[in-house]
Amino acid sequence: MRTLFIFFGSFLIAMTSFAQEIYRFTPQINLEATPVISQGRTGTCWSFSTSSFLESEIIRLTGKEIDLSEMYTVRNTYPKKAENFVMRQGKAQFSEGGLAHDVMNSVREFGLVPNSAYTGLDVSEENHNHAELVAILEAMVKTYVDNPGRKLSKKWRPALNAVLDAYLGSNPKNFTFEGKQYTPQSFLAITKIVPDDYVTVTSFSHAPYYQSFILNIPDNWSYGSMYNVPLDEMMLVIDTALENGFTVELDCDVSEATFSSKDGVAVVPAVSENNIKALQGLYPEMKIEQQYRQEEFENFTTTDDHLMHVTGTVIDQNGNKYYTVKNSWGTDEKRNANGGYVYFSEAYMRLKAISVMVHKDALPKTTASKLNI
Template sequence: MLRYSPVKDQGISPLCWMYAMLATIETEHIMMGDSVNLSADYVARNFLSEQARCHFLSSGYDRVTLHGTAPQLLRLLNEYGVMPYDSYNHPGLNYDALAKRVVMLSNASTDMSKLEEQCQRIFDERIGALPRKVYMLGAEYTPEEFAHSVYMQGEYTALTSFSHHPFGESFALEVPDNYSDELFYNVPIDVLMKRIERSLRAGHPVCWEGDTSEAGFSFKDGIATLGDNSTPCSQQQRQKAFETRQTTDDHCMCLIGIAHDQNGQRYYIAKNSWGTANPYGGLMYLSEDYVRMKTVALVVKNINM
């Protein structure tokens, strides 16, 4: 199993995509010997600031939402940078309530500069005042400089596997949270599964996005299975489940390892962001058939395979 930073708790906020992609970057660097623990609150604050501007300038047409997909986190890092967790964090904050407050301020505002001032005041009160600089190991960084020390543009690729688009091409995945039209490279499911295994065995985590609404998914028990499936699902079965909404884009986690049970059944170990109150300290074991059937998308490190 790959080494990982402390398991966090996203609370009632729908920010799993931030937590999972940040966890992926953290483990990537921890496996190289770096001590990295990143702030989701810093990214969320800038994300809400950005949306306040868009909501105002579009006269409310662009909605304020905390939903997103893992590749969007990478875009936010490029745009706004990032901070260490210890420099900026507010566990348990109700971001849904904060987003509603942003909408109210935007709807009542007639001046964007004043709106931005109001939002920053609210964010300072609710999340905390932003540090001007990042200090790590005796060095001083701006958030942008710090982000470039942990992530370089083009370092990761987003993958998916659905047959309503050609394989070997990228497309904007049609799931509700991909309102920013992030592109995912489309590959057959066998290729996708091999990429997960090869990445993990090479010491690289995988950001996983998929369906967690199945009866066999239990955070309390720390396990996700599909039941007594004796044969792997086909590409056609995956496609039908997606098109009939039996497979939905519900949640993001970071895959950090491979395990086997007493019967030789393979499981992928996932670092969740729902706290540590389960038998595995917040980790989960996803069966291979579950991952094969219920994966919607991945973000993987670009490495030579």
């Protein structure tokens, strides 16, 4: 009995000592990315994060750093959302949210432009604030669905576009970049981005593995399909991409108390009592397997909240790996540690990553073969 007491006493001392260690991170993989910026008072993380992802892809493909216009994509996506909502008579999602494939759909149809050609800001504005715009757009599409005139006129589409032009600006047809004239499509060509080269991978057990399916989450308003693989393989996709110089676009849940941009970490403590303390120091984490991930998704504990950009990895002083995730909430040190990056533990990534997008060449060869890519 005394031996048992000594054992548990030593265990508690060891645990206490372990928990008192503050994080000390050492970079392992650090891929090139453009500076952290803020999405402002908007719900357009999907455009900011995927644009950041494409900016890293442009660096990888061309060696050139280009600041892409996030708002050009937002401007061209809103009419698509409105069309979907109105023609489905309100039985669809209309909000600021979206997913990475919405950016790729926009790039495919409308091309790309640099931020210098289209900021989405009035000359008197410095930060994005879409509160008024969104309220107006939502009121408009709901009015069209209610159809007070008993017959929906053809004026609703130009009316919606007029509001978007007033708040964000009209689409540029031609612009100058570094002394040369471009259209959005000719500018896309110099970036070497090919939208069809990018694939979205997820991991949920309610759909067949190694097939594509439409994941039913609110922001998948455009009904984009994703490839489904087992959880370990989804993690392998992320790791293989990073190890071979490809960054990763991430859709994830950041609503948990164990995610903190202020502290710059996202973890899944093994004991919930340590949830807040684990934001400042090392605590043991849960082992996340497929079944638990599925349960947390189906009971709405894991939700589709935010899109971010994975650019590398770090390890803590005990050798545990974390993913370096670029956020779009700015670099204010009082609100965002690590210069605007958040370090996701492996447990957090396994549990809270809804899906990832990568270039098809970043896939492990065995996974690509199973997916017939």
